[in-house]
Amino acid sequence: MEFSALETELDSRGADAFVHVGDRFDDDLGYLTRFSGPDRDYAFVYDGEAVLCAPRLFEEQAEQEFSGTVVSAAEQEATAAGERAAELVSGTVLVPQGIPHDAAVWLERAGCELESTDVVSRMRVRKTEAEIDRLRTVQEAAQVGMARAETVLAAAGAEGDSLTWDGGALTTERLRREANAAMAREGVDPAGNTVIGAGETCADLHFTGDLPIERGETVLLDLSPRGPEGYYGDLSRTFVVDSEGGWERRAYIAAERAQDAAFEALSEGAGTVASTVHEETAAEVGAYGFRPDGSPGFIHSTGHGVGMSLHEAPSLRADDELEAGTVLTIEPGVYDPDEGGVRIEDLVVVREEGFENLTDYPRSLVPRKR
Amino acid sequence: MEFSALETELDSRGADAFVHVGDRFDDDLGYLTRFSGPDRDYAFVYDGEAVLCAPRLFEEQAEQEFSGTVVSAAEQEATAAGERAAELVSGTVLVPQGIPHDAAVWLERAGCELESTDVVSRMRVRKTEAEIDRLRTVQEAAQVGMARAETVLAAAGAEGDSLTWDGGALTTERLRREANAAMAREGVDPAGNTVIGAGETCADLHFTGDLPIERGETVLLDLSPRGPEGYYGDLSRTFVVDSEGGWERRAYIAAERAQDAAFEALSEGAGTVASTVHEETAAEVGAYGFRPDGSPGFIHSTGHGVGMSLHEAPSLRADDELEAGTVLTIEPGVYDPDEGGVRIEDLVVVREEGFENLTDYPRSLVPRKR
Secondary structure (H helix, E strand, O other): OOOOOOOOHHHHHHOEEEEEEEEOOOHHHHHHOOOOOOOEEEEEOOOOEEEEEEEEEHHHHHHHOOOEEEEEHHOOOOOEEEEEEEEOOOOOEEEOOOOEEEHHHHHHHOEEEEEEEHEEEEEEHHHHHHHHHHHHHHHHHHHHHHHHHHHHHOOEEEOEEEEOOOOOOOOHHHHHHHHHHOOOOHOOOOOOOHHHHHHHHHHHOOOOOOOEOEEOOOOEEEEEEEEEOOOOOOEEEEEEEEOOOOOHHHHHHHHHHHHHHHHHHHHHOOEEEEEHHHHHHHHHHOOOEEEOOOOEEEOOOEEOOOOOOOOOOEEEEOOOOOOOOOEEEEEEEEEEOOOOOEEEEEEEEEOOOOOEEOOOOOOOOOOOOO | OHHHHHHHHHHHHHHOOOEEEEEOOOOOHHHHHOOOOOOOOHHHEEOEEEEEEEEOOOOHHHHHHHOOOOHHHHHHOOOHHHHHHHHOOOOOEEEOOOOOOHHHHHHHOOOEEEEEHHHHHHHHHHHOHHHHHHHHHHHHHHHHHHHHHHHEEEEEEEEEEEEEOOOOOEEHHHHHHHHHHOOOOOOOEEEOEEEEEEHHHOOOOOOOOOOOHHHHHHHEEOOOOEEOOOOOEEEEEEEEEOOOOOOOHHHHHHHHHHHHHHHHHHOOOOOOOOHHHHHHHHHHHOOOOOEEOOOOOOOOOEEEEEOOOOEEEEEOOOEEHHHHHOEEEEOOEEOOOOOEEEEEEEEEEEOOOEEEEEOOOOOOOOOOOO
């Protein structure tokens, strides 16, 4: 791990140390330490040297995973993670604004003056090639999950309007389990956020319920598995079995063209203004007769950063210039609570010249055996 | 959701409100709100009425999942979750000690006096029957994952000392993927913490690497999937293919008898002192000639609470009396870095009279087709 950004931040702020405290679910800590840690608090300290206050029973694992110095619980008087960090620092200490309050209080009681910093989320924006390789690998596993779900849809039969598969009604939950099992077999974790909507529930961006799937309605699959090193993939496709055209056909073409417009905007590479990508995309949705900024139409942003968090900086609504190495979703969608929802989502990395699509999965409204 | 414990806490502390802020990874918030939320902060407020400051784009989902009042972002001036909570409260406000520091600062700036409370972790100890049903269902899915892994081990062949299966070397990673895919198909999330050790790495409690599995060595599987409502299962078994007896046989018998000793101690039901369960268990490990409190021998506690967190209160090292409705792991283990490791883990619920084992999975050192 490379801590020069922390060094630069300490210098420019005239601060003595950086401290963060949290558990395995804190992605900033995971990024800084590469420590897969426990579900209780531990501390990271940087004051020119990187130190991890390892939790009890996790000393050996911390030594293996963390590149800096590991301090075991037995070496310290204090027990709480924030108190342990406070034993190691003094003066002006930079902390992320969401550091646990008790840790902040321990540091203040020890005489430190706290100032907040967003340096870690800034560090995380620009991925190294090693990080991009991890993201690509997880995205490939997401594609295997999508292929499984698409294959099931392609093989589905029908009883009246309801789809059937493998001897029973085909439901969003059955489809989710098929996709999740396929991803688990690839060595990634479905991560509890496989969203599959059918028909009207496609317009609900976070639907995770169980519904029978019908002929002619949109089936929207959004797969966001997490790999063993903590990086996410993010892939969405929309299918219709026995489509009769109409709304979903128009919405699909709008989403495809909108994604192409985003790619066109991104083809200028590093330096492209983030919000330009969103504006070009939304305008294309509008050109197809859907609302570019509300329901029914395009109701969310074109994309977000992906890394150790599923949603991280930058936002494609921001006016910042995109940096090379930024990994983003490009996910235009068209939603109508009366009709259904269509979204097409790829994961891309911004390069100095142009961009690279980390996704290699066909766009097709009609499901095919993959 | 029943908030009488919050009401009682406010009364006894003479406080005006309870506030917590966090994202979907905060299990206290998940418990209080049943809101499966986003990976960015939202706020929960209780001042006689339960209020959720719903994040943008999640209003509809919050209305569906949360039993109290939902305040949408559009209804409030403030944008940060802590600032939004601060708009709704005044006076003395109780907060969990790990509330994000920025939220605490927003509340203090608004004139509130903060005091910390552990009321939520106390509320979570005693599960309702509905919670116990969810835990049982996830544990059943863990059993399906274990059965898959055990069946693979039972079917394994050998080339020299190395196990083979389905045309290749059988490794810890291949076994993990089989177990994880089976659990995903049951509708639970492997949750990124399926620990499978082989031989010496069984003594590493958190090993998640990839190693070939050999004849005669211990294979320790610890499955902790998470169900769609956020509750965990926790199940460990240890197998040896082609065991020649010796160390692992003695260690296995010690672990079995130690688990029986824990069950015996728990048969008194509610009121049993937690640490008594651990002491009886450790003493039994010691009776078989292994260290009851260190390496080589029994290196961890007999168990921990399980619920919306994989590890939660109570600890079986504590001197508190166990309450009816407490869900616990019972997981004695024997580890020797030169030999391997054995652990047997069930999930149980403490009842007024005795206890109920939520686990129905055989104990056997020899893997069998399940």
